[in-house]
Amino acid sequence: MRKSIILAMALLSGVALASEQHGLVVNTPPEGSVTREAGLQAWERIHAVVSHPRCANCHTDERNLPMWSGSEYADAQPHGMNVHAGESRIGSETLACQACHVTSKRPNTVPHAAPHAGMDWRLAPVEFVWFGVDGPAICAQIRDPERNGGRDGAGLVEHITHDAEEKGFITWGFNPGAGREPAPGGMQAHLEDMIRWVAADMPCPED
Ligand code: HEC
Numbered sequence: 001m002r003k004s005i006i007l008a009m010a011l012l013s014g015v016a017l018a019s020e021q022h023g024l025v026v027n028t029p030p031e032g033s034v035t036r037e038a039g040l041q042a043w044e045r046i047h048a049v050v051s052h053p054r055c056a057n058c059h060t061d062e063r064n065l066p067m068w069s070g071s072e073y074a075d076a077q078p079h080g081m082n083v084h085a086g087e088s089r090i091g092s093e094t095l096a097c098q099a100c101h102v103t104s105k106r107p108n109t110v111p112h113a114a115p116h117a118g119m120d121w122r123l124a125p126v127e128f129v130w131f132g133v134d135g136p137a138i139c140a141q142i143r144d145p146e147r148n149g150g151r152d153g154a155g156l157v158e159h160i161t162h163d164a165e166e167k168g169f170i171t172w173g174f175n176p177g178a179g180r181e182p183a184p185g186g187m188q189a190h191l192e193d194m195i196r197w198v199a200a201d202m203p204c205p206e207d
Pocket residue numbers: 053054055057058066067068069070072079081083084085086089090091095096097098099100101111112113114115121122123180
């Protein structure tokens with residue numbers, strides 16, 4: 001049988017396919033098969049991830065300050081050493097994030113060293129603010145293409161698999177190493193929750 005036919009049959013029968021590029025299993029349920037209730041439950045788990053310090057510390061507001069928060073830090077506080085990301089969100093106005101957070105796919109092993117990932121370290125664009133923002137507001141932002149980098153549901157799912165390929169910030173958040181507490185659930189579970197939430201048409205608690 002031709003490879004493409006096998007692939008089509010696997011997709012139709014709902015068989016999960018693991019990609020060699022990102023190592024994740026992408027299993028898309030048929031449209032309309034996920035209830036609103038199941039979608040809201042998936043959202044609650046997504047919220048626990050995106051509001052976790054490993055994610056929210058970089059998703060901060062227009063003051064352009066990265067945060068040090070979570071069990072690794074005594075109190076939630078702006079990044080030490082007067083680090084300021086500037087409007088560039090990458091510190092180019094003063095001291096670039098890269099000066100300490102080098103770009104590297106190697107594991108993080110040294111406690112309290114500047115963490116690194118396979119993408120150039122920087123704050124998320126200011127529209128993607130999560131630190132100190134409540135769940136319903138984050139939910140409304142993430143599904144709004146005007147404020148999420150122009151992504152539809154498929155784009156949000158693709159963002160996760162792309163991050164896994166690049167060993168980017170989401171991958172780091174679930175596997176920060178160096179004694180840091182990971183975001184809850186793991187990359188595969190987060191991908192599945194995103195797929196479920198999208199299949200349920202991205203419900204938010206306050207709809
Ligand atoms: C002078 C070196 C230096 C520069 C420049 C720097 N950082 Fe850091 N950063 C660190 C160190 C060291 C840590 C780890 C501190 C610790 O764990 O005690 C850190 C930790 C962080 C954390 C917390 C990670 C976590 O959740 O545990 C974030 C977020 C962060 N930096 C973002 C940035 C951003 C964004 C920039 C650029 C605007 C930047 N940093 C520039 C040294 C630096």
